[in-house]
Amino acid sequence: MSPVTIDLSDEVRAALADGGAVVALESTIISHGFPHPENLALAGALEDEVRAAGAVPATIAIIDGRLTAGLDTAALERLALGPAVKCTTRDLAPVMAAGGLGATTVAATAWVAAHLGIAVFATGGIGGVHRTAPGEAAFDVSADLLELARTPVAVISAGAKSILDLPATLEVLESYGVPVIGYRTDDFPAFHARSSGLPVPHRADDVAGLARIVACHRDLGIGSAMLVCNPPPEEIAFAREDMEAMVGDALAAASAAGISGPASTPFLLAHLHHLSGGRTSVVNRGLAISNAALGAQLAVALAGLAS
Ligand code: PSU
Numbered sequence: 178m179s180p181v182t183i184d185l186s187d188e189v190r191a192a193l194a195d196g197g198a199v200v201a202l203e204s205t206i207i208s209h210g211f212p213h214p215e216n217l218a219l220a221g222a223l224e225d226e227v228r229a230a231g232a233v234p235a236t237i238a239i240i241d242g243r244l245t246a247g248l249d250t251a252a253l254e255r256l257a258l259g260p261a262v263k264c265t266t267r268d269l270a271p272v273m274a275a276g277g278l279g280a281t282t283v284a285a286t287a288w289v290a291a292h293l294g295i296a297v298f299a300t301g302g303i304g305g306v307h308r309t310a311p312g313e314a315a316f317d318v319s320a321d322l323l324e325l326a327r328t329p330v331a332v333i334s335a336g337a338k339s340i341l342d343l344p345a346t347l348e349v350l351e352s353y354g355v356p357v358i359g360y361r362t363d364d365f366p367a368f369h370a371r372s373s374g375l376p377v378p379h380r381a382d383d384v385a386g387l388a389r390i391v392a393c394h395r396d397l398g399i400g401s402a403m404l405v406c407n408p409p410p411e412e413i414a415f416a417r418e419d420m421e422a423m424v425g426d427a428l429a430a431a432s433a434a435g436i437s438g439p440a441s442t443p444f445l446l447a448h449l450h451h452l453s454g455g456r457t458s459v460v461n462r463g464l465a466i467s468n469a470a471l472g473a474q475l476a477v478a479l480a481g482l483a484s
């Protein structure tokens with residue numbers, strides 16, 4: 178263990194000390210995923226969902242330069258109002274050293290969770306391999322994938338965002354030895370849609386079965402994350418074809434506006450929000466809440482196995 182100090186809320190500290198169920202939550206979804214004040218409402222709703230299932234939420238961010246797990250209302254409000262720096266693992270040290278306000282991506286949140294011994298982390302969708310227009314040299318692969326390769330935590334997601342190259346994203350996960358588990362599905366979800374049309378290699382049909390897989394992977398000491406894929410709720414999910422048309426439009430807009438790098442994901446999500454009259458955000462919100470609930474059930478099941 179490195180000597181990094183991570184500030185913990187009282188409830189997170191207590192739960193970690195006695196092997197209780199804890200679910201890590203990311204903060205980029207708050208700072209960059211939704212506008213104020215919906216983002217603040219979502220941050221609270223995610224924590225409520227985790228608590229309702231009997232686990233303790235640990236929302237992770239950098240507050241005044243300090244890595245923090247378990248945020249109070251004031252910290253959540255600051256992240257929601259912004260501006261906060263979107264921090265992947267490479268950005269943690271510079272933002273901490275500057276005393277800044279940082280929102281953690283999947284990569285950075287996973288790192289902090291694993292460092293604290295938190296076994297489960299719930300998010301919306303992971304980053305992955307971005308699509309490239311013909312003739313474009315850009316090579317944008319989310320640091321989320323590298324971090325999943327080397328960080329032992331179970332990540333609950335609705336797959337990877339539909340704006341990405343999903344076949345390439347699955348190939349990289351395979352190369353990196355990250356187990357991908359469909360929760361009650363054989364298909365890799367496409368975030369806004371329940372299926373990408375691509376198969377996942379493994380599946381679990383209930384929380385107990387999922388917990389056995391996660392515990393076994395941990396006991397093997399393989400050291401990678403596991404990606405649990407929970408499709409977005411049926412009532413709100415988009416049909417894959419409808420989503421594809423909008424994603425094409427969003428990518429063209431990003432290219433025309435010269436958007437690249439860390440700005441891509443927030444730009445594309447915001448564009449889809451406008452194109453769909455807000456419906457993509459309803460799905461994003463609904464799937465994040467559903468993932469928080471599944472994450473909490475998994476954390477409770479894992480705590481039960483350990484005791
Ligand atoms: N999923 C969402 N909203 C988000 C993100 C994911 O529904 O804002 C964030 C996550 O924090 C993820 C990041 O780690 O986008 C990926 O960004 P990039 O592609 O630049 O690595």
Ligand code: MN
Nearest residue numbers: 317318319438
């Ligand atoms: Mn990127």
